[in-house]
Amino acid sequence: xxxxxxxIEKRKQEAVRVLEQLLRIPSISADPDRKNDVRKAAEFxxxxxxxxxVETAEVIATDGHPIVYGEWxxxxxxxxxxxxxxxxxxxxxxxxEWTSDPFEPVIRDGKIWxxxxxxxxxxxxxxxxxxxxxxxAEGRLPVNVKFLIEGExxxxxxxxxxxxxxxxxxxxxxxxxxxxxxxxxxxxPTLCVGLxxxxxxxxxxxxxxxxxxxxxxxxxxxNPANALARLIAGLKDPETGRILVDGFYDDVRxxxxxxxxxxxxxxxxxxxxxxxxxxxxxHGEEGWSVLERVxxxxxxxxxxxxxxxxxxxxxxxxxxARASAKVxxxxxxxxxxxxxxxxxxxxxxxHLPPTVTLERFRDLHGGSPWTTSPDNAAVRAxxxxxxxxxxxxxxxxxxxxxxxxVADFQEVLGAPVVLMGxxxxxxxxxxxxxxxxxxxxxxxxxxxxxxxxEARKAGAELRGTGAPS
Amino acid sequence: xxxxxxxIEKRKQEAVRVLEQLLRIPSISADPDRKNDVRKAAEFxxxxxxxxxVETAEVIATDGHPIVYGEWxxxxxxxxxxxxxxxxxxxxxxxxEWTSDPFEPVIRDGKIWxxxxxxxxxxxxxxxxxxxxxxxAEGRLPVNVKFLIEGExxxxxxxxxxxxxxxxxxxxxxxxxxxxxxxxxxxxPTLCVGLxxxxxxxxxxxxxxxxxxxxxxxxxxxNPANALARLIAGLKDPETGRILVDGFYDDVRxxxxxxxxxxxxxxxxxxxxxxxxxxxxxHGEEGWSVLERVxxxxxxxxxxxxxxxxxxxxxxxxxxARASAKVxxxxxxxxxxxxxxxxxxxxxxxHLPPTVTLERFRDLHGGSPWTTSPDNAAVRAxxxxxxxxxxxxxxxxxxxxxxxxVADFQEVLGAPVVLMGxxxxxxxxxxxxxxxxxxxxxxxxxxxxxxxxEARKAGAELRGTGAPS
Numbered sequence: 001x002x003x004x005x006x007x008i009e010k011r012k013q014e015a016v017r018v019l020e021q022l023l024r025i026p027s028i029s030a031d032p033d034r035k036n037d038v039r040k041a042a043e044f045x046x047x048x049x050x051x052x053x054v055e056t057a058e059v060i061a062t063d064g065h066p067i068v069y070g071e072w073x074x075x076x077x078x079x080x081x082x083x084x085x086x087x088x089x090x091x092x093x094x095x096x097e098w099t100s101d102p103f104e105p106v107i108r109d110g111k112i113w114x115x116x117x118x119x120x121x122x123x124x125x126x127x128x129x130x131x132x133x134x135x136x137a138e139g140r141l142p143v144n145v146k147f148l149i150e151g152e153x154x155x156x157x158x159x160x161x162x163x164x165x166x167x168x169x170x171x172x173x174x175x176x177x178x179x180x181x182x183x184x185x186x187x188x189p190t191l192c193v194g195l196x197x198x199x200x201x202x203x204x205x206x207x208x209x210x211x212x213x214x215x216x217x218x219x220x221x222x223n224p225a226n227a228l229a230r231l232i233a234g235l236k237d238p239e240t241g242r243i244l245v246d247g248f249y250d251d252v253r254x255x256x257x258x259x260x261x262x263x264x265x266x267x268x269x270x271x272x273x274x275x276x277x278x279x280x281x282x283h284g285e286e287g288w289s290v291l292e293r294v295x296x297x298x299x300x301x302x303x304x305x306x307x308x309x310x311x312x313x314x315x316x317x318x319x320x321a322r323a324s325a326k327v328x329x330x331x332x333x334x335x336x337x338x339x340x341x342x343x344x345x346x347x348x349x350x351h352l353p354p355t356v357t358l359e360r361f362r363d364l365h366g367g368s369p370w371t372t373s374p375d376n377a378a379v380r381a382x383x384x385x386x387x388x389x390x391x392x393x394x395x396x397x398x399x400x401x402x403x404x405x406v407a408d409f410q411e412v413l414g415a416p417v418v419l420m421g422x423x424x425x426x427x428x429x430x431x432x433x434x435x436x437x438x439x440x441x442x443x444x445x446x447x448x449x450x451x452x453x454e455a456r457k458a459g460a461e462l463r464g465t466g467a468p469s
Numbered sequence: 470x471x472x473x474x475x476x477i478e479k480r481k482q483e484a485v486r487v488l489e490q491l492l493r494i495p496s497i498s499a500d501p502d503r504k505n506d507v508r509k510a511a512e513f514x515x516x517x518x519x520x521x522x523v524e525t526a527e528v529i530a531t532d533g534h535p536i537v538y539g540e541w542x543x544x545x546x547x548x549x550x551x552x553x554x555x556x557x558x559x560x561x562x563x564x565x566e567w568t569s570d571p572f573e574p575v576i577r578d579g580k581i582w583x584x585x586x587x588x589x590x591x592x593x594x595x596x597x598x599x600x601x602x603x604x605x606a607e608g609r610l611p612v613n614v615k616f617l618i619e620g621e622x623x624x625x626x627x628x629x630x631x632x633x634x635x636x637x638x639x640x641x642x643x644x645x646x647x648x649x650x651x652x653x654x655x656x657x658p659t660l661c662v663g664l665x666x667x668x669x670x671x672x673x674x675x676x677x678x679x680x681x682x683x684x685x686x687x688x689x690x691x692n693p694a695n696a697l698a699r700l701i702a703g704l705k706d707p708e709t710g711r712i713l714v715d716g717f718y719d720d721v722r723x724x725x726x727x728x729x730x731x732x733x734x735x736x737x738x739x740x741x742x743x744x745x746x747x748x749x750x751x752h753g754e755e756g757w758s759v760l761e762r763v764x765x766x767x768x769x770x771x772x773x774x775x776x777x778x779x780x781x782x783x784x785x786x787x788x789x790a791r792a793s794a795k796v797x798x799x800x801x802x803x804x805x806x807x808x809x810x811x812x813x814x815x816x817x818x819x820h821l822p823p824t825v826t827l828e829r830f831r832d833l834h835g836g837s838p839w840t841t842s843p844d845n846a847a848v849r850a851x852x853x854x855x856x857x858x859x860x861x862x863x864x865x866x867x868x869x870x871x872x873x874x875v876a877d878f879q880e881v882l883g884a885p886v887v888l889m890g891x892x893x894x895x896x897x898x899x900x901x902x903x904x905x906x907x908x909x910x911x912x913x914x915x916x917x918x919x920x921x922x923e924a925r926k927a928g929a930e931l932r933g934t935g936a937p938s
Contacts, residue, residue, distance in 0.1 A: 030785065093778070155783070156784060196684060198684070198786070200786070202784075208746040210747070210900045211899065211901065214768075214770050214797055214799065215667070215870025216651070217746055218799045218869060219766055219767070219768030219799065219869065220742050220751060220752075220759050220763045220869075221748045221751055222748065223770045225773075225794075226701060226702075232698035233695075233703075238822065241688075273686070277678065277681060277686055277690050278678025278679070279824060279825075280823060281823050281824045282824075283689075284689050284690070294686065294687070297688055299683075299687035299688030301687045301692045302694035302695050302698070303683060303777050304776065304778040305775065307771070307773065307774050308772050308773035308774060309562070310774070310775040313671070314624070315624070315671075315797070316773070316899070317667070317772060318772055318773070318900075319770055319772070324779075330683065354749060355751075362782070364782070365784045399684070400686070400689075425685065428679065430680065430681070430683075431681055
């Protein structure tokens with residue numbers, strides 16, 4: 001590993017140049033106008049893999065954005081590690097909220113600022129560059145490695161499930177490694193052993209047949225925007241923060257005291273959330289700490305709401321015919337996304353006033369919650385690798401976000417999943433001024449390189465891991 | 470009047486052609502990109518006045534859109550009638566909701582279909598064409614007439630008040646006639662003796678400093694869109710329809726049993742509102758009929774609501790930093806728009822959870838409610854004129870809409886206002902498929918022509934009317 005570490009050190013600046021090139025490609029998967037850019041990003045990642053020595057790397061078409069796949073299988077007696085990541089990025093809602101151009105990376109304060117830097121281009125590239133370093137130093141990898149880098153993670157990974165099913169033989173592996181999560185704090189390397197799931201719905205209330213004059217009809221008919229406000233207000237208890245959808249908590253699993261205890265020792269969680277978010281005061285479910293609220297308790301949020309005339313400063317006297325909302329719920333084990341979406345629809349229909357109709361209800365996407373055991377061989381190898389990469393033993397935590405595909409990996413490939421996150425909680429993965437710490441990028445490349453070595457050491461035990469624990 | 474009526478009859482088709490020309494000009498006052506079109510419409514109206522014999526007609530610049538002014542003062546011993554109208558129109562929210570192009574008028578079923586047809590180009594032109602007919606038939610008008618046609622009615626008449634104040638001498642008159650309201654129903658000509666006022670506000674709640682990832686923060690902080698829903702839901706009692714803003718009803722004047730009684734005889738009001746609006750069920754304040762809810766009771770409606778990601782079908786997992794709403798309240802005598810807007814702001818601040826801030830509250834515009842007495846000489850002349858024009862005595866009603874400038878006319882010019890509406894309630898003045906009945910257009914021209922004659926007959930009594938009764 002000394003030679004590998006030396007290559008990583010030597011290529012430190014070049015690694016940043018490669019990341020900058022990828023960040024310049026606006027691969028927004030949600031934007032149909034960016035289809036070509038998304039493809040360009042895929043070609044770039046495949047090119048990096050090939051240049052680094054993973055010669056089989058190719059861009060595979062799907063019904064949506066393409067998948068990049070490459071494998072190095074020169075260690076037949078060793079375990080096989082599958083690296084998953086994504087090269088697509090979130091949209092930019094308002095460029096004016098960014099300090100610099102979201103697609104022209106800038107380095108300030110030891111961080112690189114650009115859309116996709118922490119989510120997930122930087123973290124994903126750490127693995128690509130780690131494999132390149134092994135191949136440059138040793139001409140081979142310690143274990144077999146398969147790279148599966150998709151372009152639809154930010155829009156629900158619609159085509160990855162099909163690909164996994166169709167290619168389960170080709171993708172067979174002993175561990176799946178993903179770097180798309182955050183460390184607990186700077187200097188506290190972290191391994192994530194649990195993710196929340198998600199149920200994301202959109203619905204539209206309809207009142208009148210068309211928009212009407214608020215003077216001629218105001219007072220005589222219900223207004224779907226007012227009705228929408230009442231329905232949304234009724235989804236949560238404003239005092240206790242409890243979600244009022246009937247049966248919502250039925251399948252929520254108890255969290256062990258053993259898992260909760262170390263989190264209580266973590267200093268400054270409240271202050272950290274306050275500072276990172278900028279809210280005047282934290283708010284959440286009674287009886288749980290802020291970390292628990294985000295890590296092991298479900299939530300419900302409006303992600304979008306719209307209806308009527310929305311141009312600021314104008315006073316159009318319209319009584320809107322329709323009002324719509326996007327509502328998502330973050331889920332914890334053992335809640336099921338489809339079941340929860342149905343419960344919400346049932347709740348809305350039960351509380352719908354007779355003065356409006358539920359014109360449309362769409363279950364836009366869902367992802368199952370996930371947990372793994374820290375005793376799993378694949379996870380233990382990761383603890384050792386991150387300790388080498390960051391010089392400090394990582395903390396087992398959970399994450400409030402969702403990577404729906406994690407549960408799919410465990411189910412379809414029967415392989416344990418390791419979430420080795422190099423991001424930081426305030427790096428704004430979906431907001432303006434997204435950035436990524438370059439120190440963590442560097443230690444991430446080292447951790448990724450060490451993981452391949454630790455997987456080799458785990459050898460037979462890892463190969464026998466089989467189904468997730 | 471026989472000669473005048475003959476000219477109106479002879480020019481019947483030509484009147485429609487003139488209206489079509491004006492409707493083709495997309496004079497949307499709310500849209501800065503339509504500034505030139507708004508001006509074009511002003512020039513067209515001034516041109517029509519001049520062509521019809523009101524040679525002084527000119528386009529007068531203001532700080533916003535221009536005012537058209539023209540006068541014929543050839544009857545020094547007679548009363549002076551001021552005709553007010555507007556040539557600007559509402560925006561077109563979604564052209565796809567229109568059966569035909571909103572700015573390419575089409576005649577179907579005896580109606581003309583286009584944005585601005587009933588509100589207010591058609592109704593306003595009736596007076597211009599009536600004066601032309603008098604001048605063509607007799608070479609003079611029965612009374613002095615002043616035309617004041619503005620281009621900012623749909624955006625709150627921001628500059629008309631200043632103009633009225635500055636030009637009060639030039640605009641001095643004995644009656645103001647406005648046709649910008651609706652008849653009660655087809656075949657029931659109507660004179661409107663009361664209008665609701667309006668208080669229109671816009672406000673924004675702020676939670677986090679920027680949009681955040683709903684996975685990383687969902688459950689830990691309040692969401693301004695959820696908070697907005699709670700605040701809006703709390704503005705009205707869903708059962709009784711009562712507005713819960715503290716002190717909201719303090720200044721609401723009793724409506725006399727004498728005024729309410731005839732409205733109870735009007736058939737089919739509920740059915741009419743149901744059919745015209747297309748709602749599944751009517752909804753309003755307990756204890757009042759649907760006409761009373763719209764005519765003599767105040768209301769509160771969301772005119773627009775927005776926050777977060779609003780593209781249908783997309784599932785962006787954003788926890789929005791801000792959520793905003795436009796809320797307007799229709800007011801009745803003696804509510805004051807500024808006072809009511811302040812009460813709403815106070816209510817919002819009192820009920821604002823400490824987890825979000827009220828980033829901005831704007832009182833966007835206000836208009837006072839208005840009533841007149843049916844015994845006023847100017848109003849009695851109108852009853853006689855409409856009876857001649859439509860062949861049937863008109864019904865005294867109220868309207869739910871607001872014409873903020875009406876109260877200004879009474880106050881600044883000290884002249885009584887007559888609301889002689891030729892529209893129909895289902896002509897969708899602010900919605901898609903706006904249209905105007907051509908039979909009512911024709912009878913409107915006749916009524917407007919008769920009004921000048923009836924004003925002459927009222928003579929001294931009208932000149933002595935002075936302040937409004």
